[in-house]
Amino acid sequence: MTNIFYVEYDAAHASNFVFDIPEGHHCWLLVVTHTPALFWVNGELKEYPAHSGVLFQPHQKIYYRACAEQYKNDWIRFESKESYVMETSLPFGVPFSLNDPEYIHKIFQLLVSEHSFQKNYKESSIDCLLRILFNKLLESYFQEVITPQYYNLLTLRTAIYSNPSQDWAVPRMADSIRISPGYLQAIYKKTFGISCMDDVITSRIRQAKEYLLHGSLSIAEVSLRCGYNNVEHFCRQFKQITGITPRKFHKQMESVSVKSGAKT
Structure with a gap:
């Protein structure tokens, strides 16, 4: 069972953008950046490059903010009991570089489209897209250093x-x-x-x-x-x-x- 609460792509914010949720969300949050950003990782604020992905598990501290004139990202908040999410090998709260950001961006566009439809089959479509998304994220995470x-x-x-x-x-x-x-x-x-x-x-x-x-x-x-x-x-x-x-x-x-x- 997978349920999306919110999903958005190409979300743009000004240079003063800050996202600070000390207790985290009650659900999963996946963020994919299009611009550099500062993330709170292991007790300190670190800058990560554009085309980074970061997965936050439920109730995990979330803090990130812009570090340039504009901050832009795709993001999704969802709940899932599926094993590909619950047992994922992706790190929690630690950004990693993406090897195919355009492909991942297209998946977000499709997720937004599917989420907007009120059809009986949309849950299975959304679950398929999320599975593909997590597979692409895993490919990136386990790939050699991306220059x-x-x-x-x-x-x-x-x-x-x-x-x-x-x-x-x-x-x-x-x-x-x-x-x-x-x-x-x-x-x-x-x-x-x-x-x-x-x-x-x-x-x-x-x-x-x-x-x-x-x-x-x-x-x-x-x-x-x-x-x-x-x-x-x-x-x-x-x-x-x-x-x-x-x-x-x-x-x-x-x-x-x-x-x-x-x-x-």
Whole structure:
């Protein structure tokens, strides 16, 4: 059984913001920061960077405040008897860095949306979202130390997969996060297990498969829309990754679709 009392995302406050609950809440409180903030931890006030998460258990002292011109966060107050909450390995009252703050922010947006609906199934939806949220928090907590550069790389990778057709040359990518091309190639592969240019190719072929699967574009049009000026080069890379040509892929998917329609 899980019940949300309040949930909010992108809550913004002025520089004089202070949240002080000496006896804590009667329920759980999870805070995710978008800006740096000061938290009371182990008897002293410490500054923690943006993109930190902190979980307060019921009746635990809560104190945090702004340390810049603006303080911004997502937060949720809830009660739960579920084991993923009651037996969590997350620390209580101690902020930790998040490895995918954008993903977590989207979960908060969905929680706000689900909480606003008065539907019979909303409790199960909310519980599923909270489970995903706690899993992502655990991934962050048990990951190796997250450097400030990690967030820049994550933003770059998100941009690549959102707009694979752009001119993602290494110098341009490096310039976007203000590091040298050589350093970008080294830390990108170390962080994601794939080179930045191979990731660009992967994102383009993934988009091409979507066009070939759901659209009626020609191979040349697909090639152009996925950032290739040369159709032969596109076909070569597509086959290298998928094992078949774009035309054969399209025909196979078309055949599967026809068979599926016939069965129904």
